[in-house]
Amino acid sequence: xxxxxxxxxxxxxxxxxxTAIDVAKTIGERLANATLAAEVNGNVVDAMRPLEQVSNxxxxxxxxxxxxxxxxxxxxxxxxxxxxHIMARAVMRLYPGVGLAFGPTTGHGFYYDFDLDTKISxxxxxxxxxEMKKIIVDAEPFERIQSTRDEAIKLCGDLNQKxxxxxxxxxxxxxxxxSFYRQGNFLxxxxxxxxxxxxxxxxxxxxxxxxxxxxxxxxxxxLQRLYGTAWFSQKxxxxxxxxxxxxxxxxxxxxxxxxxxxxxxxxxxxGLVLWLPxxxxxxxxxxxxxxxxxxxLGYTPVYSPHIGRVEMYETSGHFPYYRDAQFSPIFGHxxxxxVDFWIRKLREHKEGTAVxxxxxxxxxxxxxxxxxxxxxxxxxxxSVDAKIETLRVWExxxxxxxxxxxxxxxxxxxxxxxxxxxRDLPVKLAxxxxxxxxxxxxxxNGLLRVRGLTQDDAHMFCTPDQVEEEFKxxxxxxKFVLGSVGLDDYRVQLSLxxxxxxxxxxxxxxxxxxxxxxLRKVLTEMGWAFTTMEGEAAFYGPKTDFMVRxxxxxxxxxGTVQLDFNLPERFKLEYIGADNKPHRPVxxxxxxxxxxxxxxxxxxxxxxxxxxxxxxPEQVRVLPISEKAYDYAASVERRFREAGFRVTTDFTxxxxxxKVRDAQLALIPYMLVVGEKEAAADTVTVRDxxxxxxxxxxxxAEAIAKLQEEAAARRVRQxxxxxxxxxxxxxxxxxxx
RNA sequence: GCUGCUGUAGCUCAGUGGUAGAGCGCGUCCUUGGUAAGGACGAGGUCCUGGGUUCAAAUCCCAGCAGCAGCUCCA
Numbered sequence: 112x113x114x115x116x117x118x119x120x121x122x123x124x125x126x127x128x129x130t131a132i133d134v135a136k137t138i139g140e141r142l143a144n145a146t147l148a149a150e151v152n153g154n155v156v157d158a159m160r161p162l163e164q165v166s167n168x169x170x171x172x173x174x175x176x177x178x179x180x181x182x183x184x185x186x187x188x189x190x191x192x193x194x195x196h197i198m199a200r201a202v203m204r205l206y207p208g209v210g211l212a213f214g215p216t217t218g219h220g221f222y223y224d225f226d227l228d229t230k231i232s233x234x235x236x237x238x239x240x241x242e243m244k245k246i247i248v249d250a251e252p253f254e255r256i257q258s259t260r261d262e263a264i265k266l267c268g269d270l271n272q273k274x275x276x277x278x279x280x281x282x283x284x285x286x287x288x289x290s291f292y293r294q295g296n297f298l299x300x301x302x303x304x305x306x307x308x309x310x311x312x313x314x315x316x317x318x319x320x321x322x323x324x325x326x327x328x329x330x331x332x333x334l335q336r337l338y339g340t341a342w343f344s345q346k347x348x349x350x351x352x353x354x355x356x357x358x359x360x361x362x363x364x365x366x367x368x369x370x371x372x373x374x375x376x377x378x379x380x381x382g383l384v385l386w387l388p389x390x391x392x393x394x395x396x397x398x399x400x401x402x403x404x405x406x407x408l409g410y411t412p413v414y415s416p417h418i419g420r421v422e423m424y425e426t427s428g429h430f431p432y433y434r435d436a437q438f439s440p441i442f443g444h445x446x447x448x449x450v451d452f453w454i455r456k457l458r459e460h461k462e463g464t465a466v467x468x469x470x471x472x473x474x475x476x477x478x479x480x481x482x483x484x485x486x487x488x489x490x491x492x493x494s495v496d497a498k499i500e501t502l503r504v505w506e507x508x509x510x511x512x513x514x515x516x517x518x519x520x521x522x523x524x525x526x527x528x529x530x531x532x533x534r535d536l537p538v539k540l541a542x543x544x545x546x547x548x549x550x551x552x553x554x555x556n557g558l559l560r561v562r563g564l565t566q567d568d569a570h571m572f573c574t575p576d577q578v579e580e581e582f583k584x585x586x587x588x589x590k591f592v593l594g595s596v597g598l599d600d601y602r603v604q605l606s607l608x609x610x611x612x613x614x615x616x617x618x619x620x621x622x623x624x625x626x627x628x629x630l631r632k633v634l635t636e637m638g639w640a641f642t643t644m645e646g647e648a649a650f651y652g653p654k655t656d657f658m659v660r661x662x663x664x665x666x667x668x669x670g671t672v673q674l675d676f677n678l679p680e681r682f683k684l685e686y687i688g689a690d691n692k693p694h695r696p697v698x699x700x701x702x703x704x705x706x707x708x709x710x711x712x713x714x715x716x717x718x719x720x721x722x723x724x725x726x727x728p729e730q731v732r733v734l735p736i737s738e739k740a741y742d743y744a745a746s747v748e749r750r751f752r753e754a755g756f757r758v759t760t761d762f763t764x765x766x767x768x769x770k771v772r773d774a775q776l777a778l779i780p781y782m783l784v785v786g787e788k789e790a791a792a793d794t795v796t797v798r799d800x801x802x803x804x805x806x807x808x809x810x811x812a813e814a815i816a817k818l819q820e821e822a823a824a825r826r827v828r829q830x831x832x833x834x835x836x837x838x839x840x841x842x843x844x845x846x847x848x
Numbered sequence: 849g850c851u852g853c854u855g856u857a858g859c860u861c862a863g864u865g866g867u868a869g870a871g872c873g874c875g876u877c878c879u880u881g882g883u884a885a886g887g888a889c890g891a892g893g894u895c896c897u898g899g900g901u902u903c904a905a906a907u908c909c910c911a912g913c914a915g916c917a918g919c920u921c922c923a
Contacts, residue, residue, distance in 0.1 A: 222918095232852070321918030322851025329920040333850060336918065364916095368859075377896090377914055433923060435849095517923055546923090551849050552914090554921065649923055668922085700923090737880040764879075765886085772884035786882060798883065806883080 113162060114173040122173045131158040132307060135178050142178065147186040147306045150177040155185055157304040160255055181343045186306075188216050193253060193294075193305045194243075194312045194341035195221040200297040201242035202231075202337065211299060212274050212325060212334050218664065219351070220340030224323050226274060231335055236317040239337075243315055250310030251295040255303060263289040267300060274325060275300045282326070314348035315341045354834050358662045361831065363715035364557040370720050370778065372711075372728070373558065382555045382562030384708055389728035392757065393714070394707050396726050398543060400825075401567055401592060401703065408588065410541040410569055415521035417545060421511040426681055427520040428617050430513060432650050438549045438562075443510030446484035449475060451511075454502050461495045518544035519700060522570040523682045526696075531686040536696065537577050541569035543707070558712030559667055565707045571699040572684065578697050582633050582672060585701045589657055589670040592703040596726070597827035598717060601669070602658040603639055605630055606647030616650050618677035626674045627653045649700075651677040657705075662716045662833065669710055673700040719831030721778040721800070725822045732779045733760040733795075734770040736786030743790035747783060747811060754815045756822075775800060781818060801829055 112124045131149035135142045149158045152175050156165040166174045179186050195214040203209045210226030267275040292301045318338040325331040342348040367373045372390030421440050424430035442448050453475050459465035479486050490497045522540045545565045554560050573581050607627055608616050630653050634641050654673035658666050675698040685693040704710035731751055735744035744760045751758040761770045774782045782798040795814050797807045
């Protein structure tokens with residue numbers, strides 16, 4: 112007999128081969144029908160497998176069991192995973208030769224990656240959905256099959272599933288036993304769990320098709336990823352679709368256009384933001400705000416140019432590490448680009464990654480001559496190294512500039528411009544530094560991913576003793592800055608080096624270990640919740656990143672605080688210590704907003720365009736009732752402007768109803784309605800955008816005082832909550848198998 | 849960069865192998881009104897760019913550019 116402990120604590124006995132469903136049946140048929148999975152000893156498992164098998168407890172121990180019905184959010188994940196199998200089965204029925212890759216669930220649904228020559232398009236969705244519905248109607252059970260590695264490889268090989276075979280041999284190399292799930296004649300390598308049968312999957316919809324790479328590596332084969340979503344009822348599904356539509360309305364690109372905040376012109380170039388007056392006002396207000404905070408914290412403002420010599424970025428490492436993502440260097444000599452290309456070819460030739468023939472070499476020599484670079488020293492018969500060296504010498508005598516991709520090297524030069532004593536440290540150099548990066552076309556996204564961006568950047572040069580304290584103070588600054596705009600749904604991430612691929616980073620293991628340990632210590636001491644991500648560090652050091660989500664749930668990095676032992680080393684920075692000897696400072700790179708572009712973009716979505724009074728580009732609009740009140744309206748506008756407000760007056764010939772509507776839709780925090788009554792008493796009727804029914808008749812002076820108080824306090828009275836945003840990645844599965 | 853989709857008026861979008869459409873916005877006039885749209889008239893378009901097919905292309909095909917979604921990347 113089997114002993115089972117139910118959630119109420121009671122222990123009951125059942126026959127040995129009983130499943131969770133069987134147990135449910137003893138309680139009631141309806142419960143059994145609603146049971147989709149089971150929680151056994153804390154793990155979510157199949158409800159249709161014998162409890163003995165799914166519990167890893169010693170025989171004779173009572174098995175703790177909780178039935179998971181469709182009321183339990185975890186059931187949604189299990190069901191979506193089953194839906195992914197059903198979709199894969201449907202696709203295999205419709206298309207011959209489908210290779211299966213991964214098919215996990217996501218926070219909003221599921222996807223499956225297919226290796227398939229025929230291109231699936233959205234027009235095919237109805238067919239696939241039809242096929243899925245047939246499978247659901249047939250309601251065949253999901254059945255788990257356990258196998259050894261060798262059996263699994265043979266089974267996948269027999270099914271001609273090459274990717275699965277490869278995955279078992281590589282990614283699952285340490286699994287001695289593997290599980291499959293069979294659903295009718297469809298068999299897939301899968302760790303489960305699944306719902307008892309296909310009929311339990313109720314409301315499904317295919318969402319989109321897109322490319323993906325096998326195992327997430329762009330060098331690998333490109334697959335077709337089919338996204339879908341599944342819910343327990345058509346009503347839930349409809350609600351979800353509606354939420355997505357709602358969420359899209361607050362997209363910063365949509366609102367940015369609607370509210371006239373910014374524009375991106377093809378003529379100027381993709382990813383290059385044109386801040387229109389209203390957007391620029393928001394940005395300027397944010398900049399002013401943080402400038403004041405920085406002064407309080409002992410930062411000093413600096414300015415640096417938009418370009419710098421390539422050699423400097425070679426020293427820092429930015430140029431070699433990110434060349435692909437940078438705008439091409441600016442060469443002072445016509446032959447500069449040619450010699451640059453030449454050196455790269457020679458290097459590739461040396462590494463054996465490209466062929467560089469004698470003929471090519473002669474052509475380049477000729478071309479260089481035509482361009483005015485004689486290169487008489489070029490050792491045509493010399494070694495590759497000698498050739499590279501000769502070209503490098505020539506290159507270094509020319510001017511080569513880089514559009515700056517980062518501010519750090521400039522600030523480093525400022526630090527190095529004078530001798531520093533330990534008494535001077537920390538030195539905190541702050542600048543709204545505009546940098547340029549040639550992001551790949553597919554990555555650009557409104558204000559969130561651009562090619563020209565302004566960081567609210569600063570670099571702190573500390574003694575090793577100061578690092579922890581300064582790091583903590585900076586983290587608190589970021590928290591304060593985010594809090595002042597009501598942003599509280601962010602995630603703190605400790606971004607570490609990829610321990611398996613250290614070639615992506617500069618510096619010694621010792622420095623890295625020290626830096627990573629410091630960050631971990633600081634975060635732990637502060638008592639903040641944080642997640643750790645390997646491989647997310649900057650090439651020069653680990654960092655603490657503040658991650659937020661956009662209107663459709665994508666995560667973006669905003670603020671960042673980074674610890675760096677390496678650039679001071681590479682630039683040989685020093686300060687004179689109390690021992691009268693030179694020491695190496697430590698750098699902290701930090702940007703609380705991250706970039707003004709991305710921060711503003713996130714902020715637009717955060718407020719759904721309805722900015723609090725202190726940030727609103729148009730804070731107040733005066734609405735004269737009729738022409739008779741025009742003169743008075745003008746005087747009210749003038750007095751508000753003189754009091755420091757961004758104010759306009761609606762002099763259109765519309766009726767006041769229309770003026771109110773326009774102002775309301777323009778998301779202006781306060782309207783001041785003025786007519787003959789107000790003019791006679793020198794008052795205004797204040798209409799609050801958020802509380803239109805609570806209107807106040809105040810004297811102009813009172814109204815100014817009231818609004819000044821609200822703006823000065825930087826009060827955030829409303830943050831546009833999004834249902835959609837509450838979805839998180841908690842329901843997502845790893846691509847384990 | 850890769851895969852797929854999209855590109856028509858200032859905006860949102862309909863549309864057809866045969867002379868270009870709506871709503872909103874904009875302009876003018878009438879209306880001078882008390883809290884989410886007063887009325888009339890009017891202007892406005894290289895239908896993304898370049899090729900091709902065709903008697904005829906904004907429509908079909910190809911290439912490019914740009915945007916969107918996903919992947920990859922992100923100092």
